[in-house]
Amino acid sequence: xxxxxxxxxxxSLAAAPIERVWLTHASNDPSKIVINWETATPGDSVVEFGxxxxxxxxxxxxxxxxxxxxxxxxxxxxxxYHYRVRSGGDASEVFRFKGYPTKELRLAMVGDWGFAKGKxxxxxxxxxPHLLVTLxxxxxxxxxxxxxxxxxxxxLIDQHRELFRSTPLMPILGNHDxxxxxRGPKPPAHxxxxxxxxxxxxxxALPDVEWRWRFDIPAFRxxxxxxxxxxxxxQGTTWQTNHPITAGSEQHAWFAREAARTDAxxxxxxxxxxxxxxxxxxxxxxxxxxxxxxxxxxxxGYFAERAEFNSLPYFNTCLKxxxxxxxxxxxxxxxxxxxxxxxxLRAGAPTITAQFKNLRGEVxxxxxxxxxxxxxxxK
Numbered sequence: 559x560x561x562x563x564x565x566x567x568x569x570s571l572a573a574a575p576i577e578r579v580w581l582t583h584a585s586n587d588p589s590k591i592v593i594n595w596e597t598a599t600p601g602d603s604v605v606e607f608g609x610x611x612x613x614x615x616x617x618x619x620x621x622x623x624x625x626x627x628x629x630x631x632x633x634x635x636x637x638x639y640h641y642r643v644r645s646g647g648d649a650s651e652v653f654r655f656k657g658y659p660t661k662e663l664r665l666a667m668v669g670d671w672g673f674a675k676g677k678x679x680x681x682x683x684x685x686x687p688h689l690l691v692t693l694x695x696x697x698x699x700x701x702x703x704x705x706x707x708x709x710x711x712x713x714l715i716d717q718h719r720e721l722f723r724s725t726p727l728m729p730i731l732g733n734h735d736x737x738x739x740x741r742g743p744k745p746p747a748h749x750x751x752x753x754x755x756x757x758x759x760x761x762x763a764l765p766d767v768e769w770r771w772r773f774d775i776p777a778f779r780x781x782x783x784x785x786x787x788x789x790x791x792x793q794g795t796t797w798q799t800n801h802p803i804t805a806g807s808e809q810h811a812w813f814a815r816e817a818a819r820t821d822a823x824x825x826x827x828x829x830x831x832x833x834x835x836x837x838x839x840x841x842x843x844x845x846x847x848x849x850x851x852x853x854x855x856x857x858x859g860y861f862a863e864r865a866e867f868n869s870l871p872y873f874n875t876c877l878k879x880x881x882x883x884x885x886x887x888x889x890x891x892x893x894x895x896x897x898x899x900x901x902x903l904r905a906g907a908p909t910i911t912a913q914f915k916n917l918r919g920e921v922x923x924x925x926x927x928x929x930x931x932x933x934x935x936x937k
Contacts, residue, residue, distance in 0.1 A: 576643055576650040580715050580722040584629055584763040587774050588658045591726060592629045592763040593643055596712060601646030603628050609637045611652055625708070627763040635660050635777070653723045656688055660905060663778050666725075667875055667899040669693040669830075669857020671714060672734050674877035674896070681919035682898050683721055689775075690725045693857030693875060694732025694788060694830030700757055701738055711761040729762060730784040731755055731769055732830040732857065733799035741797065751799040755786075769801060770809055772816055778903045781822035783813060783851070788830040788858070790839060805843035817850040823929040824903070824910055825851040832858045833865060833872040834886050852910070852930045855899070859884065862914045863892040864925055871927060873912065875899045891923040901927075 579595045593605045600622035607630055608614040617630050626645060637657045643650045666687035668674075672695045697710035705713060715722050729735075736752045755769050765771040773782045786800045786809060793802065803809050817825060827848060829836060833856055837845050848854050853871045860881020863874040865888040872886060879896045895916050902911040909926040916922055 576645065576648050577719060578712060578715050579643060579650055579653065579719075581655060581724075581726040582763045583726055583728060583773055584627070584765055586765050586772050587776060588632065590629050590631055591655075592627050593641060594628075594761075594763060595626045595643050595645070595650070597624050597626065597645045597648050599646070600624050601648065602644075604644040605630055605641055606644070607639060607641040609634060609639060609657075611640050613640060613642065613652070625760065629763070632657055655724045655726070656686075658688060658775065658777065660777055662905070663688055663775060663780070663903040665689045665691055665901040665903075667691045667693060667855060667873075667901065669874070669876040670695045670732070670860065670878055672696055672698040672710075672732075673860075675717065677877055677896060678917055679718060679721060681915065681917055682900075684919065685900055685915075687725060687900070690721070690727045691782065691828065692727070692729040693828060693855055694730050695734040695857060696729050696732070697735055699734055699737040699740075700752075701740070707757045708761045711757070727762075728764070728771075728773055728782065728784070729758075730828050730830060731758060731786050731788065731800070733788045736799060745792075745796040747796065749796050749798070751797070753798060753801060770812065774822065776822075778905060779821075779823040780903060781816070781819075781825045783816050783825060783827050785809065785813065785827065785829040787836060790831055790835065803844070804840045810843060810847075813844075814847055817847050823852075824927065825930055826927075827851050827854040829854070829856050830858055831856060833874065834888075837867060837872075850930065853912075853927045861892060861894050862897050862922060863889055864912075864914070864923060865889045871912075871925065873899060875914070877917075891925075893922050895922065897922060 576595050582592045584592045602620050603626040604618040605628045606613040606616050635658050640652050640654050642652045664687045700710050735758050736755045738752050741750050759768040769786045771784045787803050789799045792798050855873045859874045860876045861879050861883050865872040865886035867888045897914050897916045900913045913924050914922040
């Protein structure tokens with residue numbers, strides 16, 4: 559029997575699949591996670607979840623929106639969570655993600671996703687990370703055709719839907735993540751970048767003020783500190799991209815307070831500026847703060863590099879790793895190859911294992927990141 563067209567349309571509208579789903583954290587610790595998704599028309603937001611395919615729990619918000627952010631509690635470790643999202647007549651399939659572990663934690667770090675379209679990430683997914691951290695320039699710009707505003711970040715999610723709906727994503731900012739007009743050969747009369755990163759902050763649900771954030775995983779005594787630092791030489795011009803990072807700035811004072819805390823043995827600094835430049839910036843204002851942490855990571859250059867200065871390791875990573883190689887004066891390893899960084903932490907271990915791996919899954923370099931100080935009581 560041929561069904562009337564209006565019935566076919568009603569059926570499709572009542573069960574439209576939601577495919578663009580991604581996970582982030584808006585709290586400072588892993589006891590909560592945010593389920594994010596988009597819909598074509600405004601609607602309410604419902605997340606059904608549980609530790610089996612039967613789900614059983616629900617969190618919802620009545621406000622009609624097209625960009626949905628729902629935070630749910632994660633009450634168990636070492637389990638697999640199942641979840642489904644709904645909005646109006648739209649619904650997703652049941653997806654899964656890993657709850658945080660208690661014995662071994664894996665973090666994947668990538669840089670410059672915006673210029674690595676079409677890369678095969680099968681090896682990264684095989685490493686099965688619990689958390690995915692980016693180091694800036696997640697998108698090429700926010701003004702290209704089809705990339706206006708949050709559309710650029712939607713396109714990023716569409717490239718690797720399975721990865722983003724099964725692995726929490728914690729991005730940081732680069733200049734391209736807020737580029738609202740073409741840069742040009744010299745600073746124009748108007749601002750090229752949205753310093754406040756409005757589209758980025760609308761799209762991603764992140765901790766603190768979002769353009770800089772802290773995230774802790776207490777079971778492994780790990781802290782991540784994300785800075786807003788990129789193209790710092792352009793401060794004070796219409797090419798300025800990041801919030802101020804001079805000595806005494808809000809961001810510098812925030813980092814000083816966080817780095818001075820004693821409730822984490824491993825503190826990892828994340829930024830999108832050249833490591834050697836950051837060490838010397840504003841009369842070395844950041845250097846003594848970095849040296850209170852365990853390691854510094856950037857996605858500034860299009861190559862792989864591990865440097866060491868005053869016994870502190872500095873890493874540069876990029877999914878598109880075939881760019882010009884300008885070495886850190888204290889470089890210990892470098893390579894021009896597409897790659898990512900895999901960090902492995904084991905409960906109670908005194909070091910983090912850091913591996914540069916190419917997209918074929920081959921290990922390019924292995925090193926150990928040491929605790930920044932002896933174990934201290936949690937405060």
